Amino acid sequence: MPGVSATHEVTNQVPPLVGHDPIAGDVALAEACVRHADEATLTSLADLGAVAGSEQAREWGRLADENRPVLRTHDRYGHRIDEVEFHPAWHELMRTAFEHGLAGAPWAAADAGHRHAHVRRAVGYLGWTQVEAGHGCPVTMTYAAVPALRATPALAARYEPGLTATGYRSGLTDPAVKPGLVTGMGMTEKQGGSDVRSNTTRAVANADGSHSLTGHKWFTSAPMSDLFLVLAQLDEGVSCFLVPRVLPDGTRNVFRLQRLKDKLGDRANASSEVEFDGTTGWLVGEPGRGVPTIIEMVNTTRLDCVIGSAATVRAALTQAIHHARHRSAFGALLADQPLMQNVLADLAVESEAATALAVRLAAALDGGERAFLRLAGAAAKFLVCKRTPAVVGEALEVLGGNGYVEESGMPRLYRQAPLNSIWEGSGNVIALDVLRALGRSSESVAAVTAEIELARGVDARFDDAVKRLSAELGDPEGLPLRARRVAGLLAQCLQGSLLLRSAPPEVADAFCATRLGGDWGSVLGTLPSGVPAGRIVERSTIDPA
CATH class of the missing domain: 2.40.110.20 (Butyryl-CoA Dehydrogenase, subunit A; domain 2)
Structure with missing residues (x-):
């Protein structure tokens, strides 16, 4: 049409993420x-x-x-x-x-x-x-x-x-x-x-x-x-x-x-x-006895805090991978560039660890494992919910400026990310509740320990983390001051045990090398050399039908 500018031809934009299955496709x-x-x-x-x-x-x-x-x-x-x-x-x-x-x-x-x-x-x-x-x-x-x-x-x-x-x-x-x-x-x-x-x-x-x-x-x-x-x-x-x-x-x-x-x-x-x-x-x-009565409700909502945070992380990861697989920069798709692969793979490891722990908690409810749920649920609620804002923030950044715009949906995920960590008791409340569960129920300690021990001997970094956890629990001096560290390490040992027993070796290795082995920077996207980041990302890709 004469007189109409042709500068608004749309290129190198990502197609809508629709027609996929976030359940069976994950x-x-x-x-x-x-x-x-x-x-x-x-x-x-x-x-x-x-x-x-x-x-x-x-x-x-x-x-x-x-x-x-x-x-x-x-x-x-x-x-x-x-x-x-x-x-x-x-x-x-x-x-x-x-x-x-x-x-x-x-x-x-x-x-x-x-x-x-x-x-x-x-x-x-x-x-x-x-x-x-x-x-x-x-x-x-x-x-x-x-x-x-x-x-x-x-x-x-x-x-x-x-x-x-x-x-x-x-x-x-x-x-x-x-x-x-x-x-x-x-x-x-x-x-x-x-x-x-x-x-x-x-x-x-x-x-x-x-x-x-x-x-x-x-x-x-x-x-x-x-x-x-x-x-x-x-x-x-x-x-x-x-x-x-x-x-x-x-x-x-x-x-x-x-x-x-x-x-x-x-x-x-x-x-x-x-x-x-x-x-x-x-x-x-x-x-x-109102507090013990309503705690029955709270313990179940705590499970959903873990599941819901895992869902938020997964939604952000899906958007990030979809964007990177369709957006080009500097002559190549973002998903093919090594540093972006590192970021996406690190996000994928976090997502799989959260998912594995969330579904394991639900299985404990099916199995009547009340003692396991009492301690594992509290520790999982602390770690998974606490990690979610940082993970979603990194996923948002994959989209660059597009991710900061409301139309992308990422700001909604980012605003949602802190909620489950606050609901029913924020980080300090939950960390101290982990200590209460440790101190009051030998059955809870035994049940969680047994779950962790199922992976003992598979990976030296995991074994070292379990030893650190045992040392933390064995030192009562100043334990309330260390409550967050104890709660986080306990949940990570549970995640490590689950991944070592069920996830592909590259996922479990990346988790142990970073979350348990200490080779992890202050930001995501710092997986060590040798980790097959591309395979990890491919495992987490959900393709539209």
């Missing part, structure tokens, strides 16, 4: 699924994998993130409604997760005899939440509420069928008629944070067996959930309560949303401050 994840479950379990996730890699799902993730939840405290007539309005894309994400069994369904499946229900769910969650991580929060809390609610059989009988269902319907209504229920959590208060024993919310017993709660919760996630597990004080001490948004008689409970948090990331999900004023709740577990 070799490390697929192998972990088969290793801890079977081929049939992996095959059962084929439909979810196809959706997760589709252009439609990518668009749902973008729209949910860009259109933040909106607080509606009152209707047009002045009636208090305390609702949060979400974009339709949010509901599509939630519907997909629930229909594919990523919420409470595994508990019912396990009860029905499915031996690998939690591995299936973990693998699906790791693949699906790469689309958008924020909706994973209510999915996780719904999953985690079931074992906690079982502390009170009467409440479990009433609500568990809805919590383990695979239906999803938005809006507040009688839980008895909804195709599936969503759960939230309200633990922290502004004066205490992780120190929940300093909570001031009070509960008073009613004649009908319920309690009336009065107080203010500083962080209550997913406030449009149907049910919440919250902490409040009784004379016996901190206790756990089930608080529904809609009461059994169909009326709305008192649940006053004060404001939504303006967060760094996790923007698609609503996090709120809630005021209870005579709010009705039912005691879960024993009076004064």
Whole structure:
């Protein structure tokens, strides 16, 4: 067309990453699924994998993130409604997760005899939440509420069928008629944070067996959930309560949303401050035993912190490899240049180590390995979540300036990256919890030690790391000061053991040489000479169909 500039011909730009399968197409994840479950379990996730890699799902993730939840405290007539309005894309994400069994369904499946229900769910969650991580929060809390609610059989009988269902319907209504229920959590208060024993919310017993709660919760996630597990004080001490948004008689409970948090990331999900004023709740577990009761929920959400962080790392790695395989610079594809291969391979090693540990934890849940989970889950939560921001930041840099632009999706991953390290207790809280698990349970120590020892003698660098770990644990002097080092080394020894037993030799060798052997710089992309970086990257490549 005359007069139109021809300078905008697009060349050397990367095609959209769509039409791939982030579950079956991820070799490390697929192998972990088969290793801890079977081929049939992996095959059962084929439909979810196809959706997760589709252009439609990518668009749902973008729209949910860009259109933040909106607080509606009152209707047009002045009636208090305390609702949060979400974009339709949010509901599509939630519907997909629930229909594919990523919420409470595994508990019912396990009860029905499915031996690998939690591995299936973990693998699906790791693949699906790469689309958008924020909706994973209510999915996780719904999953985690079931074992906690079982502390009170009467409440479990009433609500568990809805919590383990695979239906999803938005809006507040009688839980008895909804195709599936969503759960939230309200633990922290502004004066205490992780120190929940300093909570001031009070509960008073009613004649009908319920309690009336009065107080203010500083962080209550997913406030449009149907049910919440919250902490409040009784004379016996901190206790756990089930608080529904809609009461059994169909009326709305008192649940006053004060404001939504303006967060760094996790923007698609609503996090709120809630005021209870005579709010009705039912005691879960024993009076004064609220912390141990809700810890059942917390330990399960901790598992998802590991899985979710592994998903964020994998999503960033996939974008980085895809970009490098289609972008040329200085006369060659980025993926063919040695230094870029080193960076991508280092990212891939980190991703595979996180994935292997995450799926192993899920297998422990299937196997009833409570002692193993208590210590390994805490250590994994510390290390994997703590490493995620640095890994995602390096992956973003692979895209250069394009990665710093919102359209790439990488800034969303970068904002999301620190969340799981903060959720339920930040780094120091979790590191100290590792020490508690070490000190209180010889069964936990024995279970984790046995897992690590399965790889003893395979690699000298791994053996040396295990000796260092033993020396750290054997020196009680100043142990709290060294809690982070102990927690991190414990998780790395677990990862090393898993990789030495299951990953290709080049992956395990790179991990041991860097994470355990000390030949690792202060930045990623410093794998030693001789590591076949190209083969490691190829293993982590997910090709669109």
